[in-house]
Amino acid sequence: MARGMGIDVVATVPGLLPAALGTGEAATGGFVVAEIEPARAEALRRNVTPNIVIEENHRLSYGDKPIDDVATRGSLRLAAAGMTQSFPVKLRIVGRGGAPIEGAVVQLASDGLSEGRTDANGVATVTLFLAPGGRARLLYVDVPLDHWDILVHDPAITPGQSYELRAKSVFEAPELLPNFPGDFRFGWGQRLMELDRMPAEFDGTGVRIAIIDSGADPTHPLLQHIKQGFDATQPNIVGGNWAQDSIGHGTHCAGVITARPTSGHAMRGFAPGAEVIVFKIFPGGDFTALALCIRKCIELQVDVVNLSLGAAVSQNVMVDQQLDAAVKSGVAFIVAAGNSGDDVQFPASSRYSLAVAALGAQGVFPESTYDESTFDPTLPMDRGLFSPNFTCHGPRIAVTAPGVSIVSSVPNGYNPESGTSMAAPHVTGLAALLLAHHPMFRVQFRERNAARVNALYQLIHSICAPVALGPDRAGAGIPRLGSLIGTLLPAQQPGTGDR
Structure with missing residues (x-):
């Protein structure tokens, strides 16, 4: 009966509230987790008895770094409006001992937003979008392991140039992490x-x-x-x-x-x-x-x-x-x-x-x-x-x-x-x-x-x-x-x- 109502039950969770939700089954107490169209869910919410709660099964987040400032949002609007020219830019990311870092995610916000990932040589190619009078606004490099990331506001990046950036390694930061990791005991x-x-x-x-x-x-x-x-x-x-x-x-x-x-x-x-x-x-x-x-x-x-x-x-x-x-x-x-x-x-x-x-x-x-x-x-x-x-x-x-x-x-x-x-x-x-x-x-x-x-x-x-x-x-x-x-x-x- 649940499927006939457009409700696809996928799980149940024990609790204090009835679990029937109009399925014709005996209410054993608890929660039904179901897939249902939003409009039908709203109709149910308006018509169910007060002892039944209908709420969204929200996804949880674990706190990704929010690289989303005003400059980035503004740049996306300019790019969507077709007001920009585009230029490829190569960035090489190195880390501990100057070694290239593979797999780093590079984001460049200019008058558009571009993303790339570094190869085995530490090189990523991203796009610099420029409107008339525009500029690079934000450069972010998410380094996968053993390094701090890189974030630069208003980076001096121009068309036709290649750049190298060095990420700080946790193994090469004696002023921050002395004798890490062999003798570094407490953060x-x-x-x-x-x-x-x-x-x-x-x-x-x-x-x-x-x-x-x-x-x-x-x-x-x-x-x-x-x-x-x-x-x-x-x-x-x-x-x-x-x-x-x-x-x-x-x-x-x-x-x-x-x-x-x-x-x-x-x-x-x-x-x-x-x-x-x-x-x-x-x-x-x-x-x-x-x-x-x-x-x-x-x-x-x-x-x-x-x-x-x-x-x-x-x-x-x-x-x-x-x-x-x-x-x-x-x-x-x-x-x-x-x-x-x-x-x-x-x-x-x-x-x-x-x-x-x-x-x-x-x-x-x-x-x-x-x-x-x-x-x-x-x-x-x-x-x-x-x-x-x-x-x-x-x-x-x-x-x-x-x-x-x-x-x-x-x-x-x-x-x-x-x-x-x-x-x-x-x-x-x-x-x-x-x-x-x-x-x-x-x-x-x-x-x-x-x-x-x-x-x-x-x-x-x-x-x-x-x-x-x-x-x-x-x-x-x-x-x-x-x-x-x-x-x-x-x-x-x-x-x-x-x-």
Whole structure:
């Protein structure tokens, strides 16, 4: 009957609302996920009973860098109007030791937008579009591995010329990453949050962390202790290809949370002793996949979940119900606020989440990079710390954490990245340390319930150092561990709560 109504049911998610949707089947409770034409969905929304909610199954994003300024948008209008001439331009991109970089994506915004990819010689050919009196407006090079990207406003590019640009390598930046990676232990963000003051034995042992993202590469030298995962890009959440991270985003988050030092790779995450479960939701992640992952986290008795993802909506009832159920089961959610520079995205906006804004610091990135462009002098600044222009903000922000030029693991190497996606893992890792080592989770909040989660959120608030960026951008401030060092206890087995 559902197909006859133009409704193609593709999945069901348990919940509190009836699932019949006029299918003629008994309402068993929960949500039906279906493909339906927008006009028919709107007609259903107007006619269903109040206890049925019809909402869009939005795709989730994980925070690509927004190379989309006024100059770029204006250039597209000029090109569409046929007001330009076009000229080929060759750009050669080199990196560590002057070696050519293959596979870098080169974008040139002039009076039109052109994109190319570098070949084995590091060369990409792009098109310079020029209207009368026009110019090149923006050059961006997304370097795939081990380098900062390149971003130049108003580059001096003219027709008929070839150019060479050199990307800064993470292995050749002693002023930023001394002795990297062999003896470089803590990133600037971890030092700001005082992880470097923690004794080594305080490592999150006994806590179970879930990372719902693009997967994670357990062959990376820092992540070989990750043994379990699920692939939610498949129709059912199965073991699948969770270890294949084609995007690199989840592997980067995992490094901040749980990197375990090994020979030649000294960087430590916040909780290298924790048990980590990876959920692969990207590419293609949506609210349905997220809801099913959250239910799996309840089943597995996860302690804390990192969500470096979101959608530009205020709420999703299906996901919010799963978050409610999970919190009542003792699962905490640390969620990136979003990178659109406006209102906090969902699920960070949910009352069941702890929303994290991003924080930047001067002097932690090279010039002519995307990271440099995130500093806006018109926004508040405090002792070299700044609120980057991309971070979402508003009254739902709980805390702020380092999220600009964060160097962490990616498949086959390292990359510096910026976003609230990088800020949330700092707080997730810190939360794992608190659950593993703070005495109140050994006694009064040992039981897995909402009180335990709320106590964790309140403790994170209480250890924040205020920062003068405004509560809508910084919340309670920057969580720091230093004040708790005398309070924390050694790891306890088997875990922080009754499983």
